[in-house]
Every structure is written in structure tokens, then in C-alpha cells.
Amino acid sequence: MTPFDFVAGRLEACSSLSRLEARGTVRIALRNAGLDASAGPRELAVVLRKVLPGELGARGIEAGAALCEDIARALAQQAFEAKTHEEGPEEIFRRLAGS
Amino acid sequence: MIWLAALGGGSFVVVSLVLGPRLLALARSSRQLPEFTIGLCLLLMGGLGYPFAALARAMTALPDDTRGLMLGCSALCNTVGFAALAIFTWRVFRPKHPLAELLVIGCIVVLALLIPAEAVWPGLVASALSVEPYAGAPGYLRVVVGLGILYWAAIESLLCGRQLRRRAALGLADAVVADRVRLWAIAMSCASVSYTTSFVLSFEGIDLAASSLGAATVGTLGLASAISAWLAFLPPAAYLRRLRARAAAS
Helix, strand or coil, X not given: CCHHHHHHHHHHXXXXXXHHHHHHHHHHHHHHCCCCCCCCXXXXXXXXXXXXXXXXXXXXXXXXXXXXXXXXXXXXXXXCCCCCCCCCHHHHHHHHCCC | CHHHHHHHHHHHHHHHHHHHXXXXXXXXXXXXXXXXXXXHHHHHHXXXXXXXXXXXXXXXXXXXXXHHHHHHHHHHHHHXXXXXXXXXXXXXXXXXXXXXXXXXXXXHHHHHHHHHHHHHHHHHHHHHHCCCXXXXXXXXHHHHHHHHHHXXXXXXXXXXXXXXXXXXXXXXXXXXXXXXXXXXXXXHHHHHHHHHHHHHHHHCCCXXXXXXXXXXXXXXXXXXXXXXXXXHHCCXXXXXXXXXXXXXXX
16 A cells, blocks of 8 residues: 555545545645645655645535545554665756756 | 847856766766766766857858858757757656657657768858858758757756645755756756747848847747756855755745
8 A cells, every 4th residue: 555545545534525536635635735646654654744735625525624634644654665775866956056 | 139149158168068078077987878978968068069159150260161060060969969858858857658658769760860861951151151050951940949949948847846845835845956947947948948949030031130029039048947946056155055045044
């Protein structure tokens, strides 16, 4: 299970959203944060606290912030298979100015 | 307005001659492909290819063979430079996309075939003596392939820059790096539009020096591209301080 699957599954279980709606909402929040479904637990925790509550509010879900905080806490307890680190544009461009 | 075009082109040459070797030196120590390809691209295209072509056409007092040789050097520099830019864009922004890999291989093969084709049709000396900047179909085709590579680099870096700015706003990316990608996107976009303007003017048979609007466009974009590349890869300490302060404040 990936961090994205975990968060979308929890959102579906704890809200009135269907599986498709929950996954779609998390995807939109990730996109607004400049991420995609391959985001790690650290990135997802930030999205849960700073972006997803707004998306849930826009969909008429009450107490979205509290729900997201609960999911973020559960996410922190969960162990995920470590991803092999792949160098992305951020790492490459960091090196290019010699910084 | 030709002075503005000269200023824009000249500044881009100077910046490329400084940044290209610097990035190649960085590649020598890091042994990484992105540093090598971007360094090669700046040095060969901006630093050598462009001045070689400009001198071959402008220095009419030189022997025809010398002018032809200079134009051949320019074609070679631009070909290798465009190939390096395509490899950089693929490896940095789309490393896992087979279609991108295929596209890069296709571009390199076409560019490699166009050098001998240009030497034969119309011939390097004939091309140097021609009033047209890109004499013959191979010359035009090389510009079209090069423009495609430039626009691809611009689009990928614009998209990546937008993603990184969003991440940086949430504290998930370094604001300085996000700004560096944005500056590279500006440099590539300006270079693409400037190159397109030169190409369209020459295609329409309009001399750049005779077109105020064309010269102003090419000059302004060349200058913007040079400044952006400089700020991206050799940023002054004051610029970095201002960036970090702005990121901390937001």
C-alpha cells in the first residue's frame, strides 16, 4: 500500500465520499501542492494539514481539518515500503549553481 | 534598433561563454550528465555557434573558404548543442518516458544527418555567401528541429517550475531552487521566441537589421534570456538573500 492509497482509503472510510471521490479529492489536493500520487508520507502529511481541508470544505465536508489531522496522525504511525530514491529536477537544479 | 539586437545577442554570448565552461567544470567534479549536457549546450550554442555564424556572414572581407569553414563550425556547434539540450531536458524532466527517449534519439539522428546534407546542399561556402541566414532546406530543417527542442525545454521547465513553486509555498521545496527552474524556463522561453522571430523574418525575406520591431524583439529577448541564465546559475549573493528573505516572509 502506498501513502496515497492509505490516505485516500482513510478519507473514504471516515467521510461520505465514495472511493472515486476520495481518491480524486486527494489527487486534486496533491496537484495543488505541486505533487502527484507518488508523494511520500512526509509530503502527504503537509498536504493533509494545509491543502486537503480546503478541498473537503469546498465539497461540503464538515470538520475537514479535524478529519485530516486524524488521518495525518494515522499516516505517521503507518510503515510504508521505502522507495528507492530517484534524483529529480529539484536535486539536479540545486547542484547546477554549485550550491 | 540594431544596437539592441547586438546588445541582446552579445550579452547572451558572454553569459554562455562564462556559464558553459563553469557548468562543464562542475560536471567534471560531479561526473553527472545534466551538468555536462547543459554546460555543453550553453558553450556550443550561445558561446560559439551563434558568434561563428554571425561573423561568417558579417565579415565579408574574409576569404570565402574561411567564411564557409566558420559556418560549418557554427552548424556543428549548434547541432551538438541542440542534441545536448534535448538530452538534458529528457534526463531531468522526463527520465522514465520511453516516448521522450525516442524523441531525443530521433532528433539526434536527424540533426546528425543534416550536417553533411547542409555541406552539400547548398554547400557551406554558398551558404555563408548567401543573403539568406539559413540557405537551403537542410539549414531550415535544422532550425525547425532546434526550435522544437527549445520549445520542449521551455515547456518542461515552465511546468516543473510551477510545481516547485507550489511545493515551496508549503515548505516542501527550496524556494531558491524553484526560482532557478523558473529562471531557466524564462531563459528557454525567451530564446525560443527570439529564435522564432529571427527565423520568421528570414523566411519572409526581411533583413533583421532593416526591421526595427524584429531587432527590438530579438535584442530584448536575448538580453532577458542572458540575465535569467546568469541569475539561475551564477546568482549574486544579494539576489539569493532577497529570495530567501521573501520565502521566509511568506
